[in-house]
Amino acid sequence: MEKEIERCEAPHDHREFVAQIRETMPSEERLYDLAELFQVFSDSTRIKILFVLFRSEMCVCDIASSLNMTQSAISHQLRVLKQMRLVKNRKEGKTVFYSLADDHIVTILGQGMEHILE
Amino acid sequence: MEKEIERCEAPHDHREFVAQIRETMPSEERLYDLAELFQVFSDSTRIKILFVLFRSEMCVCDIASSLNMTQSAISHQLRVLKQMRLVKNRKEGKTVFYSLADDHIVTILGQGMEHILE
């Protein structure tokens, strides 16, 4: 299980760094969850869905139609978005309306957009 | 090239929605770039590297050592982070020091962390 780990002889206190980091870093589990969250933002179809829902709540079929994609593909991605609590939905007859779950999503998308536009 | 696109008969003005969306959505290219940016945040090794660098600038070898991973794996991921301008580096003799490129990264990580902790 142990890997062969490098150990450089850089002119700074290596051990102090490592000790500090071990103290202040979030747990392995949280870092993993965080990566998993961003993984949901990492597909352009899902990004498009989020932008569409930023405009307004919308049913699956209209999302598909707006993005020129099949209902199946959109449903699959909505499931991923829902599992990570980025969208919520409500049912009205046969129709299911999806909307953004909270404001972090807008902030994250906004900061990301700022970054790529710089 | 054309796909078979669904068209529901939901009791709202479908065409108006679609028209609005086409107007206000960022370009296909930007949405793609945005997904690509978040893709960089979507791996736990890269997330860990970013958290390490949030503490302080650090050389490749110490990052590897802190995370208990090989130098090669870290170098590969640093390249990805650099390409997306999430980290920058400076060279000092044999040693290359990496650090976070700007503040969006901290905001994005922070918002992501808030989301998963809710």
Added chain:
DNA sequence: TGAATATATGAATAATTGTTCATATATTCA
């Protein structure tokens, strides 16, 4: 110059993932 050290990188492999296709479930309405 040659040995040692720090980092970078190409190729290969294993694992993950987005879409499609077919089909299942749920709801309305005649």
Added chain:
DNA sequence: TGAATATATGAACAATTATTCATATATTCA
């Protein structure tokens, strides 16, 4: 109840990707 509609989902395939291993490049120093 049966047909039509809206959405969900399992399986399969193609494409992408993180790590490892081997090796290359760059720098220092004796």
